[in-house]
Amino acid sequence: MLLPSALLVLVPLQGAPLMQPPTTTACKELQRIELALAPAATAREICISPGLMTNFVFDTRTEVDLQDEVRFLEVTRGRSTLSLLPPPDLVLGERLRLTVLLGDGTTQQRVTFSLVAYPGQAAHQVEVYRDQRPRESLQQELAQELATNQRLRDELEQTRARFEQLQAKLKQSGGLRDLIANKIISNFGIQARDLKKKELVPSEGVLTYEWGFGYRSDKSIAAEVSLKNSSPEPWIVAGGSLVDAHGKELKGMKLRQEKPIAPGSEGSVIVEVDVLRYEVLGELTLTLRDEGSRSITIPGLVFP
Known part of the structure; x- marks a missing residue:
């Protein structure tokens, strides 16, 4: 459902998209943003990539304005969701602005996102919370972080075990042992x-x-x-x-x-x-x- 036009004033963005090196250190598949806890003076960066869908989920009804929307292969709006399939001609560092109006009436809030092109990397889902998240959401994120940390610990342990095996094998290598084991010399010698x-x-x-x-x-x-x-x-x-x-x-x-x-x-x-x-x-x-x-x-x- 669209908000009354009297409550919404969107100014189309003019000019070519910005081309700046990305500043985000890593692209997360799942990105959570709490506006109440982390107000930002600049636009928040969201990774997008040609061929990869990025979905926005908001905790309130929204209206959006997307820079160069006609270039996007797909833009699907919902009452509190937005799905984007970026332009196929994006280049590394290209930035497109996404302006979102959250809520309605006197409590409306404007938020700006910078969609940054990262070829091959994209945020699969961006969850935007206007108010502090409920306890269940925080517990879910904590569980995901714990699972990720455990996976990294397991991978580290496997790597350490392989390294120790290689060290042991290296200590046993060299000299006549290798020549005999590899059938390079026999009783005929060299x-x-x-x-x-x-x-x-x-x-x-x-x-x-x-x-x-x-x-x-x-x-x-x-x-x-x-x-x-x-x-x-x-x-x-x-x-x-x-x-x-x-x-x-x-x-x-x-x-x-x-x-x-x-x-x-x-x-x-x-x-x-x-x-x-x-x-x-x-x-x-x-x-x-x-x-x-x-x-x-x-x-x-x-x-x-």
């Missing part, structure tokens, strides 16, 4: 051998191969090669390849370098490729390169 120097493909005088060792386990081969950097800039490995005599590249190379090789200094690079122990490899060619054009190619590497 074989190693020198990777002898051979004639190298020219490297533009940037890198020089100094020495190397090759290793083989049940599931992989690895090489540690020492390189000397003759360039004026530090050298950091960024990629590489390991190719057999037929030009077939071994896939899935993993690289490790503890620190850049400084100009005029030596440093090592470790490479590893998954290869089963029984696979015959023959001579392999290793190429290592940095992010630029500086690279080195080391042919004739024979692994155990």
Whole structure:
């Protein structure tokens, strides 16, 4: 039921919607506002979002004026309710004003809300109490808060238990234990051998191969090669390849370098490729390169 027009004077809002960063720290699905306990000098912020309905419930009859109402997909008014489906073109921080007249006659009260666009977040229901809420409502809110706190405590306890399990597992990891548990070594152990120097493909005088060792386990081969950097800039490995005599590249190379090789200094690079122990490899060619054009190619590497 509408109030007599003589009792209501609404001035349409002009101009474009305000665009300001949201100041509300969090959007609550259920927002309760007690006007008698918390009078506000500025408009109260309410989160809205495209595609999410926001419902207002008042404890008295109301009349409302909504800025840019024609943009909203749906606006449903009730005697003491208001349902809004916001415009689909809302952007973060956009603000639309909602002015509400509560009650009638000489006790009428005007309240202003600022509908703030939060993409993906919205207040599902806003309960506005002109007078202090009844005891039942306060008890309901308290019960909800207690349930939320209990849920958070349960989640914290679960997180703490998972953390303790990971700590215990970490203490048990490392060394030969992991290698044996992951079937990387067996009674054959890990074989190693020198990777002898051979004639190298020219490297533009940037890198020089100094020495190397090759290793083989049940599931992989690895090489540690020492390189000397003759360039004026530090050298950091960024990629590489390991190719057999037929030009077939071994896939899935993993690289490790503890620190850049400084100009005029030596440093090592470790490479590893998954290869089963029984696979015959023959001579392999290793190429290592940095992010630029500086690279080195080391042919004739024979692994155990």
